[in-house]
Amino acid sequence: MNRNDTADYKELIVQAVEKDPGFLRLTLSGPTDTTRTDCTKISFRPVMIRNDRRIQALYEKPTQNAVANLEARELRACLQKTLALPFSRLHLQQQTGDVHIRITRKGKVLMSRSAPSRPGTEPAAMTHDRVRRYALEEGRPNVFLQAIGIQNEKGQVLPSMRNKFRQVNGFIELLAPLFADQTDRSLFLVDCGCGSAWLTFSLYHYLHHLRGLPARVEGVDLKSDVIAKCQALRDRLGWSDLAFEAAAIADYQPRAEPDLVLSLHACDTATDEAIARGILWNSRGIVAAPCCQHELHRQLSAPLFAPLLRHGILRERLADLLTDTLRTLVLRIMGYRVQAMEFVAPDATPKNLMIRAERGLPPGDDGAVKEYLDLKRYWQIEPAIESMLGERFTRFLAGR
Numbered sequence: 517m518n519r520n521d522t523a524d525y526k527e528l529i530v531q532a533v534e535k536d537p538g539f540l541r542l543t544l545s546g547p548t549d550t551t552r553t554d555c556t557k558i559s560f561r562p563v564m565i566r567n568d569r570r571i572q573a574l575y576e577k578p579t580q581n582a583v584a585n586l587e588a589r590e591l592r593a594c595l596q597k598t599l600a601l602p603f604s605r606l607h608l609q610q611q612t613g614d615v616h617i618r619i620t621r622k623g624k625v626l627m628s629r630s631a632p633s634r635p636g637t638e639p640a641a642m643t644h645d646r647v648r649r650y651a652l653e654e655g656r657p658n659v660f661l662q663a664i665g666i667q668n669e670k671g672q673v674l675p676s677m678r679n680k681f682r683q684v685n686g687f688i689e690l691l692a693p694l695f696a697d698q699t700d701r702s703l704f705l706v707d708c709g710c711g712s713a714w715l716t717f718s719l720y721h722y723l724h725h726l727r728g729l730p731a732r733v734e735g736v737d738l739k740s741d742v743i744a745k746c747q748a749l750r751d752r753l754g755w756s757d758l759a760f761e762a763a764a765i766a767d768y769q770p771r772a773e774p775d776l777v778l779s780l781h782a783c784d785t786a787t788d789e790a791i792a793r794g795i796l797w798n799s800r801g802i803v804a805a806p807c808c809q810h811e812l813h814r815q816l817s818a819p820l821f822a823p824l825l826r827h828g829i830l831r832e833r834l835a836d837l838l839t840d841t842l843r844t845l846v847l848r849i850m851g852y853r854v855q856a857m858e859f860v861a862p863d864a865t866p867k868n869l870m871i872r873a874e875r876g877l878p879p880g881d882d883g884a885v886k887e888y889l890d891l892k893r894y895w896q897i898e899p900a901i902e903s904m905l906g907e908r909f910t911r912f913l914a915g916r
């Protein structure tokens with residue numbers, strides 16, 4: 517081992533994990549100062565998630581493990597942070613061979629190489645990660661999942677809660693990329709129409725305990741009795757950066773510009789209210805999974821579509837599609853980059869559409885304004901979201 521190799525061992529490791537297609541695993545073990553890390557072991561390995569190569573970090577702790585699937589852009593910072601932790605043994609496994617590093621009590625770095633300990637192993641990224649990993653793990657007893665009634669005392673997901681568990685997991689998985697660049701700045705998230713707050717609690721748990729990100733999460737709902745129960749559970753768990761407020765979305769006043777406004781199945785136009793408030797509060801991200809939709813259902817009429825509108829179920833689906841299309845156009849017009857996608861399989865809920873938007877485009881896009889107005893004029897409809905946004909939105913339509 518030459519001296520430069522030893523001196524630059526951290527960079528050597530970062531390069532191998534980031535760049536080597538034959539990278540198999542990096543393991544840090546033997547913590548020497550438990551005041552600076554609560555992990556007994558940390559490992560990194562490549563995985564494929566939806567055809568994207570990620571590096572999966574596994575943080576092993578005495579009470580509960582945590583997993584993070586890292587995208588390329590967040591990998592270097594995470595590795596550097598991890599390599600600064602007090603571990604005495606590092607083991608890098610590559611297809612070409614292994615690197616063993618030991619750091620003595622006096623801080624001396626001893627490094628050696630050996631033949632591959634896993635000869636012929638394909639990096640997992642080449643094969644596929646067959647084990648489905650969730651933001652919230654199943655089978656591992658977790659006081660919070662038990663308290664919100666998703667798990668029993670053995671850590672099993674209750675059959676009646678399985679679909680909710682899948683929805684919450686799918687939702688979190690798809691909003692996670694919005695935090696990809698997150699460093700140490702505290703996040704602020706608002707869950708509109710939080711109801712019993714499975715998502716709100718889960719998100720707090722995911723950000724604080726699994727991702728280690730400082731975050732304040734607030735849930736808002738009309739129902740004061742439900743909010744009182746959420747507050748009691750929050751107090752029982754001692755999750756001090758989680759807050760609940762009994763209020764209409766339109767009346768709630770956030771303490772700062774949110775990083776993310778979300779809503780999961782907020783009824784009818786409450787989804788529009790969440791999107792509109794997210795825009796007016798200048799939220800960096802807005803993620804909504806709409807619920808039932810009644811507003812346009814009543815307004816739709818067009819002779820060509822009479823055969824479709826005659827049947828309640830077809831009318832309902834058309835109204836849903838049109839409403840969500842108009843929501844995506846409104847977001848685009850207001851300067852958001854928008855995606856519409858499924859966040860969970862349809863058997864977990866037929867209401868499985870997610871609108872995910874991130875601020876960052878110039879507002880008032882001509883093409884989007886034209887598409888919005890064409891649809892509105894064809895169907896002769898007045899989408900509720902327009903009046904919720906008021907002049908901040910209608911000024912883009914003026915004179916068109």
Ligand SMILES: C[S@@+](CC[C@H](N)C(=O)[O-])C[C@H]1O[C@@H](n2cnc3c(N)ncnc32)[C@H](O)[C@@H]1O
Nearest residue numbers: 709710711737738739764765780781782783786
């Ligand atoms: C179907 S529940 C969904 C609850 C939760 N997000 C979930 O996925 O489990 C819809 C919630 O939205 C709330 N809600 C509806 N309109 C609202 C409004 N304008 N402001 C605040 N909350 C509202 C209701 O009280 C209800 O708790």
